[in-house]
Amino acid sequence: MTPEDMLSRLLYRDGLMLVVDKPAGLPVHRGPRGGDNLEDHFDALRFGLPRPPALAHRLDRDTSGCLVLGRHRKALERLGKLFRDGRIEKTYWAVVEGAPADDAGEIDMALGRLDSTRGWWMRPDPLGLPAQTHWRALARGQDTEGRDIAFLELKPRTGRTHQLRVHMQAMGWPILGDPVYGHGKREGAPPLHLHARAIVVPIRDGHESVAVTAPVPPHMRGTLDTLGCDETRA
Structure with a gap:
């Protein structure tokens, strides 16, 4: 990624924070094995x-x-508190395999670590940390192979690791292309169809919240077209 590429992904900028459009397939920070990551281009x-x-x-x-970035230490402290207090509203778009029977609902399902050998992999666990997700079906249809799929809006009320992916799997609607909690490892599987569509940040008390929207990534556009969805009206 060149500096120009990074700048082209800037969605919002003020004196405290930035919001960038993170590309799929690139980790946000360097892992134990190294390799390219978004943080290296900040x-x-x-x-x-x-x-x-x-x-x-x-x-x-x-x-x-x-993806929200803080521009300096005080901004990061402010943003960290907003995230911890649940004051930042996050909206995700996902395409799932399966067909929810209802048009909307709430998932209240605690999550815990799968086991010590699986890193950050998670599972439903009644003794784990509370996790809540609101979902709403925006469209239903079939993929090119005739399998039922649905386009969902997801609003996590909490911020647990892999929360949306585990909640969708547990409901019987794994996210399309999920290699861990779905069928994304099968031959010819598409990339993960999970997109952080919008975020609302009350960065300054007494001022209007900052609302930012990210465009649908290329790998999801074809699927939404199959479902007859226009992203501007979803």
């Missing part, structure tokens, strides 16, 4: 400040969309 986003911005939260490697 120097292009300094805009005159002495240090590059830093991550205020995380998105999975294969998830695309709105």
